[in-house]
Structures are given as C-alpha cells and as structure tokens.
Amino acid sequence: xxxxxxxxxxxxxxxxxxxxxxxxxxxxxxxxxxxxxxxxxxxxxxxxxxxxxxxxxxxxxxxxxxxxxxxxxxxxxxxxxxxxxxxxxxxxxxxxxxxxxxxxxxxxxxxxxxxxxxxxxxxxxxxxxxxxxxxxxxxxxxxxxxxxxxxxxxxxxxxxxxxxxxxxxxxxxxxxxxxxxxxxxxxxxxxxxxxxxxxxxxxxxxxxxxxxxxxxxxxxxxxxxxxxxxxxxxxxxxxxxxxxxxxxxxxxxxxxxxxxxxxxxxxxxxxxxxxxxx
Numbered sequence: 001x002x003x004x005x006x007x008x009x010x011x012x013x014x015x016x017x018x019x020x021x022x023x024x025x026x027x028x029x030x031x032x033x034x035x036x037x038x039x040x041x042x043x044x045x046x047x048x049x050x051x052x053x054x055x056x057x058x059x060x061x062x063x064x065x066x067x068x069x070x071x072x073x074x075x076x077x078x079x080x081x082x083x084x085x086x087x088x089x090x091x092x093x094x095x096x097x098x099x100x101x102x103x104x105x106x107x108x109x110x111x112x113x114x115x116x117x118x119x120x121x122x123x124x125x126x127x128x129x130x131x132x133x134x135x136x137x138x139x140x141x142x143x144x145x146x147x148x149x150x151x152x153x154x155x156x157x158x159x160x161x162x163x164x165x166x167x168x169x170x171x172x173x174x175x176x177x178x179x180x181x182x183x184x185x186x187x188x189x190x191x192x193x194x195x196x197x198x199x200x201x202x203x204x205x206x207x208x209x210x211x212x213x214x215x216x217x218x219x220x221x222x223x224x225x226x227x228x229x230x231x232x233x234x235x236x237x238x239x240x241x242x243x244x245x246x247x248x249x250x251x252x253x254x255x256x257x258x259x260x261x262x263x264x265x266x267x268x269x270x271x272x273x274x275x276x277x278x
Contacts, residue, residue: 006157013151014043020119022047024112026104026144027077029066031172032123032155035162036148037075040121051111053104054081056190057089057177059197069169080107089179090188094132094267096179101135105142120144127155132264173210174260181214183263195247202242208232212258213243220248226257 017023017040025037027050040048052066063079070077084090088099108120124136125148136146148158155174162170178193186192192215199213199220208228214221220243224232232239232253243251254262 004152006153006160009151009153009157010161013039013147013153016145016147016150017043017121020044020121022117022119023049024108024115024117024120025050025075026108026120026122026139027052027066027070028123028175029062029069030123030175031162031167031169032125032148032158034069034073034123034167034169035158035165036121036123037070037073038165038167039161041073041075048075049115049117050075050077051108052077052079053107054079055100055104055177056084057100057179057188057193059175059178059200061201062175072168078111080111082107084190085188092179092182092184092186092188094184094264095134096184096188097133097135098138100138100177100179102138102142105139105144108144109142121147123158124149125155125158126152132261132267176260180261180263181212183214183216184266186217191247198246199243199248202239202246206235206239206242210258212262214254214263215248218247218249220251221254222252223254223256223258223262229253229255229257 023040023044025033025040025048027033027037029052037048037050050070052063054063067077067079085100085103089096112118112120120143122139122144124133124139124146128136128149140146159170178196179188181196182188182192196213196215200211203211203213203222208224210225212223214223222232240251
C-alpha cells in the first residue's frame with residue numbers, strides 16, 4: 001500500500017479508528033504509540049486511554065518518559081507493573097517476544113474489559129513488516145489491532161506526521177526492551193539487564209544517543225551510529241573504565257554501527273505479519 005499517497009493512507013487509518021467506539025492504546029512512550037494516541041484522540045476525542053506495561057525488561061528512564069509524554073498529550077495513562085518474566089521469556093529463545101507479548105496482551109485485554117473498552121491498538125507499522133517480530137503475532141492473536149500497519153503507514157510517515165504536528169518527540173530514537181541486548185540462547189537475568197542499562201546511561205551522558213550495548217556474556221559490544229564511531233574510539237580512554245565499572249569485563253565497538261535488531265542477524269528468517277486491508 002505504500003505506492004499510495006500519504007493522504008490516502010491516512011484516510012484508510014482514519015476509517016479504521018473511526019470504527020472504534022473507544023480505544024485503548026498500548027503505550028510505549030515512543031514516537032509510534034505517541035502519534036497513535038494523538039491521532040486517535042483527534043478522531044475519538046476523550047474516548048482514548050493509554051496503558052504502559054512496566055516490566056523489569058524496560059529501562060527505568062523509559063517509564064518516566066512515557067509518563068511525561070502522556071501528560072504532555074493530556075491522555076490518561078495507566079501503568080501496569082509486572083514481575084520479572086517467566087521461563088519462556090528468560091530462556092531467551094528466538095520466539096521470546098511472542099511469549100512476552102502474549103502475556104502483556106492478556107493484561108491489556110483484562111484491563112480493557114474491566115473498563116468497558118472493546119478495542120486495543122498498538123503502534124506497529126509498515127516498516128516493521130520485514131523485521132523479526134513474533135510479538136506482533138501474539139498481539140494479533142489477542143485481538144489487538146495495528147492501524148498504522150493496516151493502512152500501510154511507514155516509520156518515515158509517522159515521523160513526518162508527528163513533525164507536522166510539532167510533536168517534540170517526532171525524532172525520538174527507536175527503542176527496544178533490554179532483553180534485545182542479550183544474544184538468543186543466553187539466559188536473561190536481572191543482573192545482565194541492569195549492566196546493560198547502566199552502560200547505556202553512561203554512553204548517553206557522554207553524548208552518544210541512540211546507542212545499544214549488547215551483552216555477550218560480559219563482553220560489551222557497543223553500537224553507535226556509523227558517524228559516531230570515530231568519536232567513540234577517540235573517547236575510549238574515558239569511556240572504557242566507565243563501561244567496565246558498570247559490570248563488563250571487556251569493551252568492544254561494532255564497526256557496522258547501530259542497526260535495529262542486530263541480534264536477529266543470526267536467524268535464518270523473519271516473522272512477517274500480514275496486513276489486513278482497509
């Protein structure tokens with residue numbers, strides 16, 4: 001559907017949202033779910049609510065950012081706190097996200113039912129189609145709709161729409177749960193997640209935004225945008241001790257630079273979700 005104009009795709013999106021009497025937005029504090037909440041409110045008015053699932057897999061800063069964003073957008077936000085995930089997630093197999101999202105989707109459905117909300121939507125979009133996203137399948141099975149995906153709206157479209165509305169988060173870097181920093185097959189623990197979080201905070205404080213610290217059994221594989229690699233290398237004498245103090249034994253730089261889902265590169269295929277028509 002991306003061969004259509006953005007206006008045509010947005011009309012498809014509006015028709016989809018208009019069919020909802022009210023809408024619960026699965027909220028992450030990112031640009032996708034943020035814009036979804038804004039557009040849904042434009043269409044449905046006050047019949048829009050947001051829920052954030054606060055898991056130990058989420059960076060603490062992400063929770064605070066979600067709260068600030070919802071307050072800025074004047075959209076009611078409920079935070080549901082969940083314990084450390086069970087064995088199907090912590091074993092960290094390639095379908096980890098399926099089990100995690102299935103559990104979260106059940107929580108969202110329970111909350112929606114208790115508050116009389118028939119529809120739940122998330123910010124999955126057309127650009128997610130080619131990624132390994134078993135979590136999208138779990139959400140779909142739970143009845144969660146993906147209005148951006150159904151309308152063929154891409155990540156670039158979302159950023160453009162957010163920028164046109166002067167939303168301050170239009171260029172916010174993409175984020176992912178901390179579990180995405182642990183290689184498949186290596187158990188996820190509170191300890192190896194916190195080490196990653198500390199290291200990424202350090203890099204952010206040093207001016208390296210949009211970075212990832214992948215935790216390979218105590219070896220930090222740092223991904224920064226390609227243009228920042230020389231800056232990171234130049235700052236190694238200052239940064240390496242800080243990263244080691246966070247809990248890593250060795251510190252490395254990935255010369256390919258940051259790319260979303262780099263842990264999925266070891267997989268043979270991807271989990272591609274098929275879009276419904278308008």
